[in-house]
Amino acid sequence: MLKQQSKFDFTNLSMPSSLSHRLRFDVEQTLSCLYADASLVDQMDELYLPFSNWLSQKVHLGKGPLIVGVGGAQGCGKTTFCSVISRILNKGFDLNSVVISLDDMYSTRHDRLKFADETTPMFSVRGVPGTHDVSFALSLFERLKDLKEGEVMKFPRFDKSIDDRKSVQLWQEIQGPVDVVLFEGWCVGAPPMTEGMDKPLNNLEAEMDADGVWRNTVNELLQGVYKSLFSQIDLMAWMQAPSYDVVYEWRNKQERVLESHLHDIHGILLDTIDLKVMSSKELKRFMQYYERLTRHMLAVMPSKADVLFKLNEKQDVVDMRFPIEH
DSSP: OOOOEEOOOGGGOOOOHHHHHHHHHHHHHHHHHTTOOGGGGGGIIIIIHHHHHHHHTTOOTTSOOEEEEEEESTTSSHHHHHHHHHHHHHHHSOOOEEEEEGGGGBOOHHHHHHHHHHSOGGGGSSSSTTSBOHHHHHHHHHHHHTOOBTOEEEEOOEETTTTEEOOGGGSEEEEBOOSEEEEEOTTTTOOOOOSSTTSOOSHHHHHHOTTOHHHHHHHHHHHTHHHHHHTTOSEEEEEEOSOTHHHHHHHHHHHHHHHHTHHHHHGGGGGGSOOOOOOHHHHHHHHHHHHHHHHHHHHHHHHHOSEEEEEOTTOOEEEEEEEOOO
């Protein structure tokens, strides 16, 4: 990864004046499909196009995909951002770009419960390192890198409303060769934690992890298999929340959007499945599983990431920092 960083001067990038106008409808469609704020399309010229253009110049055509990690606290808008960037790269820069979510790499509910039985019940709850199928993810990335013209592969899809992996028929289909992979997730790129591991951080840890088995196992996994997974990343982008305090509000907003669109998502199957949409009270407890690592990443990722997007409380990108170019 590039280490030296500064603000990037986009005036050096030459883009056709018609590109923004031509892509506007595509971005609007993408936002609509994600039930995202339609006004985000107005960030086209200041955010989406400049970043897409910058990425397009990093692509190593014919030498495998450029893998771009995109991390950020829960609910900060990673999925929407990556989906828009991918659409722009595909439509505006003629690059085969795909979005891969770490959330889709969760182990099946059965496997998570099995791991929880072997370690601690805390691993039955999806979220932290230890609840993903990392070996499966690594094999998928290896296959993706070698995907040739005319070849097709499938990536898993996870359904949070049923807390389990979708059936194979509903997995994401990817055609080769791939130019850009946007690998997004709240803990993508997370380095191991170094401080405060000896004491519980919140009520949940005090109740369920007084002996530290859970948090130390998470850290061991970050030092091991997750380090191998994140080493696949060529460029790391981080979306920095203004503070941890806003993360619950963002994640709660995300959960309520899911709740309001359950019929759109599941259609006639809605009455036949056991949904797992969380109430606000349940979400507050659930967020405590994420709190330790989220606070750690908010502290260390701004200096570790190649690209930094600073967000305000409304989730608007108010500043961007890019690597120094030589």
